Amino acid sequence: MTRKILVLPGDGIGPEITAQASRILAACQARGLDVEVEEGLVGGSAYDEHGEPLPAVTLDKAKAADAILLGAVGGPKWDKLEDLAKRPEKGLLGLRKNLGLFGNLRPAITYPQLASASSLKPELVAGLDIMIVRELTGGIYFGQPRGIEVRNGERVGFNTYVYSESEIERIGRVAFEMAQKRGKKLCSVDKANVLEVTILWREVMERLAPEYPDVELSHMYVDNAAMQLVRAPKQFDVMVTGNMFGDILSDAAAMLTGSIGMLPSASLNESGQGMYEPCHGSAPDIAGQNVANPLATILSVAMMLRYSLDEPALAQRIEDAVGKVLDDGLRTADIASEGTRTVSTSEMGDAVLRAF
């Protein structure tokens, strides 16, 4: 059965990096992967064309796809759009919500070849391998009521941080299962000393724990988690948290590795359909210059093969190819260091293809 993949290049460096990832996808097809690849518009580029960051045609294609590969969205060109609903980010949020992609997996891994790129001392990040499981379709990102309105003669802005037991349980199970497959340690991050919604979060995690007796569950306040990530990140295996805390902590954790240009992510729904994207953003400042790092997007293809297409052998091949290229000393500008050779976006793509 031919599976469908939708590639959404998006904005900024999105088109350049997804172009390289698409070449890898094509190479997988040449090796027998039975997929049909389509493209679509999302984010600012979709707004420019259709007046909407998530046009109906894109959403329809996304719903029909087994997996989606996204570049990145956003840029200063659209930052001044008065109507929040038209901003590029809403395209991304709309895809997450409409496809029910509640389970966001954000690995923070230090590549041995790149450990010195970290701003942390090498011994603190060598071998780092954290998986952050972030809830992606609830919490304050989507909570109602929300808005800006006049109260007592002045404007007031408000958003609602809300989770139901079933939403918490669903993401909790993803995290416990992930921990079972990894180091068997799960740290749930909340602010249960202040926020009621996270008291419920903590309770549900506690209630699930006995079903996963091989996993050691701990809890940490979000402020402490931010500190501990900086102080001693290797204490963590799997972390699970809500949408907003997950946004902050996963970016901090990614940056610890010093090579955010290397980190893929997956966003999954209950039927295994997934959207895959690099952790980094659309980097408008370097867009169109053929210097961006395509490896996070290429590694997102590997994650897609593993989680949505059940092709672990091909996934491993891609990961090995990336490792080989790093071993050979090739680097895009963001991860360049003394003694390595700086290559362009497309040269990096060439090299991975050769090693594949």
Next chain:
Amino acid sequence: MTRKILVLPGDGIGPEITAQASRILAACQARGLDVEVEEGLVGGSAYDEHGEPLPAVTLDKAKAADAILLGAVGGPKWDKLEDLAKRPEKGLLGLRKNLGLFGNLRPAITYPQLASASSLKPELVAGLDIMIVRELTGGIYFGQPRGIEVRNGERVGFNTYVYSESEIERIGRVAFEMAQKRGKKLCSVDKANVLEVTILWREVMERLAPEYPDVELSHMYVDNAAMQLVRAPKQFDVMVTGNMFGDILSDAAAMLTGSIGMLPSASLNESGQGMYEPCHGSAPDIAGQNVANPLATILSVAMMLRYSLDEPALAQRIEDAVGKVLDDGLRTADIASEGTRTVSTSEMGDAVLRAF
């Protein structure tokens, strides 16, 4: 006119560290500082005695004081209290709210003597000097409605992230003025691509900017701010943000210095009344052992002299004394390193007194 200082030791290591700070206060009195010092209970220790984390008698004393010195609150002993309103943290939050201490100043400074204690590479943190201005009496910490209730047959937890224009303007002015006195750079942190409340935040900051033409205002999304703090913290001078983001970012920033045991904080209201406390917590694991670092609390006294008591010369004397003690190679266990002498809490207090 004799001014009033209220010392609230709190829980965990609170009593040990405030004891050393009180000795410094007494030494200031001996040098002519005209203050009356009282003590009170707050947090878990107040709950144990009065059944409330913020007894009326403590609140009354706090209202009557010109300045408050707080140790720390909280500990595992009270973590299981079903009623959130009785938890130690509510004592702290109650003081902030009842006294209107909306302006939280959290410096993240690397002491030259301690730069090697950071988990970051020394060149990235040497000379680091960030001031985080956190709004402390609004936002999601205090927003209504909040709670846990049954909806459609399951429990749902919810909190409200809310700011009015006047609340934003008030903290904005504190931050702009702080930037004017420092490096003239202000970075406002929000999540304006997702949250309406922070769209209003950004608007108000923009509206204030022309009144402070010497200050360069920038905006950053909170996830990026967490990354940038890890990647290149010295790019920041003053940062301003809401209660929740400020909680997370100020702790991350403090940890960057590698010596959170050194960092004081101030929480001010509109009339200059202030509460001063170390950035670190109550550290129940080492409580009662005379090993905790009292320097953040001693430096909180210096902040108090500067911001609430208008005694900058005495403040400077304390800061110089702390610098001298570090130069002499004395360290509590948390900041000890090769070639330094590890001392106890009270020995550190002795040393600062001698140098004062």
